[in-house]
Amino acid sequence: MARNCHSERSGPIFLPFAKRMSVRAVEESQLIVNSAVERSTRACGLRKPTIVIRSASRKSLNLPRGLCYFIYFLAQATMPKAKIFITHPLYPEAQTLLQSVCDCEFWSKQDRPPKEEFLRRIKDKEGLVCLLTERVGDDTLRAAPKLRIVSNVAVGYDNVDVPACTRRGVLVTNTPGVLDETTADFAWALMLAVARRVVEADQYVRAGNWQGWNFDQYCGTDVWGKTLGIVGFGRIGQAVAHRAQGFGMKIIYNSRKRIAEDIEKQLSAEYRDMNALLAESDFISLHVPLNGDTRGLFDAPKFFRMKPTAFLINTSRGPVVDEAALVHALESKKIAGAGLDVFEQEPFIHPGLKRPNVVLAPHLGSASTETRGRMANTAAQNIAAFFQGQRPPNPLNPELLKP
Numbered sequence: 001m002a003r004n005c006h007s008e009r010s011g012p013i014f015l016p017f018a019k020r021m022s023v024r025a026v027e028e029s030q031l032i033v034n035s036a037v038e039r040s041t042r043a044c045g046l047r048k049p050t051i052v053i054r055s056a057s058r059k060s061l062n063l064p065r066g067l068c069y070f071i072y073f074l075a076q077a078t079m080p081k082a083k084i085f086i087t088h089p090l091y092p093e094a095q096t097l098l099q100s101v102c103d104c105e106f107w108s109k110q111d112r113p114p115k116e117e118f119l120r121r122i123k124d125k126e127g128l129v130c131l132l133t134e135r136v137g138d139d140t141l142r143a144a145p146k147l148r149i150v151s152n153v154a155v156g157y158d159n160v161d162v163p164a165c166t167r168r169g170v171l172v173t174n175t176p177g178v179l180d181e182t183t184a185d186f187a188w189a190l191m192l193a194v195a196r197r198v199v200e201a202d203q204y205v206r207a208g209n210w211q212g213w214n215f216d217q218y219c220g221t222d223v224w225g226k227t228l229g230i231v232g233f234g235r236i237g238q239a240v241a242h243r244a245q246g247f248g249m250k251i252i253y254n255s256r257k258r259i260a261e262d263i264e265k266q267l268s269a270e271y272r273d274m275n276a277l278l279a280e281s282d283f284i285s286l287h288v289p290l291n292g293d294t295r296g297l298f299d300a301p302k303f304f305r306m307k308p309t310a311f312l313i314n315t316s317r318g319p320v321v322d323e324a325a326l327v328h329a330l331e332s333k334k335i336a337g338a339g340l341d342v343f344e345q346e347p348f349i350h351p352g353l354k355r356p357n358v359v360l361a362p363h364l365g366s367a368s369t370e371t372r373g374r375m376a377n378t379a380a381q382n383i384a385a386f387f388q389g390q391r392p393p394n395p396l397n398p399e400l401l402k403p
């Protein structure tokens, strides 16, 4: 059951004002306070708060309604804010929003907070804004008994044990929708880079080895006109497909369920079962979330079914690919190469992946300044809405918000 977001802080702060007001004014204010808070808590499906105004002077001052509102907002402004921990400074806009609503403690170092420190910091916090590098599981929740919301600054949320949070009434939110195009761009960057040997060529030129144009230098593989197999056809997968149309590619996809026919038509995308997709694709791009069904999805049998000329692109989550099997597939030339942004145990890179036909990136899919700004703002909006008694835009366990 979600803990309500107002009661503990509202009552006592309002009392000093209440004491100087008439019974009628107090009753009226109480009505206003209660109905305003009730409306907002009902909107976000939280338990009804209890705002108690205990005493009042007997002399009626007949305070006008406007003044009651003023007192209510003043009381709200002077309420102690919810304490939250933010594991990264994020950007100024998000900081400003968070600070306007919450009592914020930011982790300002670039290095991730060590586990011990993290647990110590969240001990007295009601809210947590975290990156995908922070694991939020039972141990975190035990260490933070006051925690009511975890706002993950990522669309993927495999770092958060959502069922454990739900059991303890802790709301979890993420940042969907704001990073699709940027991540799709990056999947394409990897695809073009590995197919056209951009990184190899760059290193060659930088090293001062280039003696002049040569007919056979760094010949790669065409991307245009080839078949692109997209595994996971949600927003990011579809954004990748959209770009593929411009490259005149044949687009095939596999996903849990087939998408609506009109979207298939719009994207010229055809559904394939997994084996058909593996056999047909020249490039396979992964866009599934990491969960029990997708962990190790790309394993040795899958690589065996791919074309020896095909490339694997992964901008989803590392553990979707069995890295040992991928290294074996590369070594035995079962596939032609890979473009990888994510890894099984980040930041560890399997030594077998450090090969010329593999382009490696340090989990940069959404890493544009604009998109990281949007992600930070979305995460801040989720927190702000929650502590203002409104429904956060991106709940992952919305059942906690139901009345």
Ligand code: DGY
Binding pocket: 132, 153, 154, 155, 156, 157, 179, 316, 365, 366, 367
């Ligand atoms: C996400 O949001 O899940 C990405 O992996 C990081 O931006």
